[in-house]
Amino acid sequence: MARQLYDLASADPALRFSPYCWRIRLALAHKGLPVETIPWRFTETERLAFSGQGLVPVLVDGERVVHESWAIAEYLDAAYPDRPSLFGGPAAQAVTRFVNGWADATLHPALAPMILRDLLDVILPEHRAYFRESRERRFGRTLEAMAAERDQAVTGFRRLLQPLRLVLRAQPFLAGAAPAYADYILLGTFQWARCVSGFRLLEGDDPVHAWRARMLDAHDGLAGRAPGHEV
Amino acid sequence: MARQLYDLASADPALRFSPYCWRIRLALAHKGLPVETIPWRFTETERLAFSGQGLVPVLVDGERVVHESWAIAEYLDAAYPDRPSLFGGPAAQAVTRFVNGWADATLHPALAPMILRDLLDVILPEHRAYFRESRERRFGRTLEAMAAERDQAVTGFRRLLQPLRLVLRAQPFLAGAAPAYADYILLGTFQWARCVSGFRLLEGDDPVHAWRARMLDAHDGLAGRAPGHEV
Incomplete structure (x- = not known):
């Protein structure tokens, strides 16, 4: 199977x-x-x-x-214990859960309002009413209002990434010398944006921008080759 | 020596x-x-x-x-490789760096304004002018103005802790079944507040409150026995 x-x-x-x-x-x-x-x-x-x-x-x-x-x-x-580990052992797995929680609870609520209006345009027309209604209820304002605020909101989003920058001063990936699940969690967040929106999340000289480029190239460019916007 | x-x-x-x-x-x-x-x-x-x-x-x-x-x-x-590991191996050490960055870059700037006015009162009188001037310059307002805003500011601080709550749903410590350096990083943050300020940072039913209580008890109550406020 x-x-x-x-x-x-x-x-x-x-x-x-x-x-x-x-x-x-x-x-x-x-x-x-x-x-x-x-x-x-x-x-x-x-x-x-x-x-x-x-x-x-x-x-x-x-x-x-x-x-x-x-x-x-x-x-x-x-x-699949004989394949390369996603975490690098139980201790790393436990701490990687924090990265997972940070993406879900801190990054996504900050990122979503900046890309949801663009996302609406790429989903099937018959799902747009459901999507708009559920997201506008969750965030308490219209998709258009969120999009109109994103040039200001992106400053706060970039500030939230500061812990990641501190890590990237010392090592090329969140998981250390090579990417692992901690990096896949965060690339998932950026890939969500890249796939649906041309809005510029990161400045070109941001160490997070360079990390994202490395991640888009990883595994034969799996994420970077996928349809999406220039970033 | x-x-x-x-x-x-x-x-x-x-x-x-x-x-x-x-x-x-x-x-x-x-x-x-x-x-x-x-x-x-x-x-x-x-x-x-x-x-x-x-x-x-x-x-x-x-x-x-x-x-x-x-x-x-x-x-x-x-x-001291024969003593209990602080990280649990190189993979965990790499990811723990993110927790370190999160405490330094996200938690501390949110916490400091709520406790700096109280901190002023416990340091030596001859250091207070230096302390006030340097901190007011860093945060762009007086220590008293920061203290006056803390009943509102604590809501944002508690929201920042949401990634930690997601972790604590699944495991008792950030490092897993037992505390390790990831937990010591964050207890350091809470201990900073507890030692100088009686301001209530956490609600009693917050899973972070229960985690902090476990951490104050750890290592024969090293942190919990230290002089400080009830929390």
């Missing part, structure tokens, strides 16, 4: 933009595990019923079905 | 409040290495001239002199 990943797609099935799915695509490449990605769209929850819930990523690996990006990463490292 | 740590002290030499020095005191306890702590006050840079710079913590370990908290932690783990 082939290995399959249910992966959030835009109207164009080649454009995959979920930060959580990108974490896993990069993780699978790190482990050297081929995968067939299956395009999945917002609201197609019944197609995921076999997983017991309604969100991507969902990994089908032979008989095993695993959902939620962190759980999938843990599963991959445990199920 | 005894092991000595130059440790920032208040007017009362028993009150030690530097977050960076607390990282190292906890790290030394973790490694089971006894240390004599030497009270040091702001502006006594000449007393540190032997270290080639003017900031604490400075560790004197036999012939070795090491300054800057991260460098000291790395030194301790490398010099």
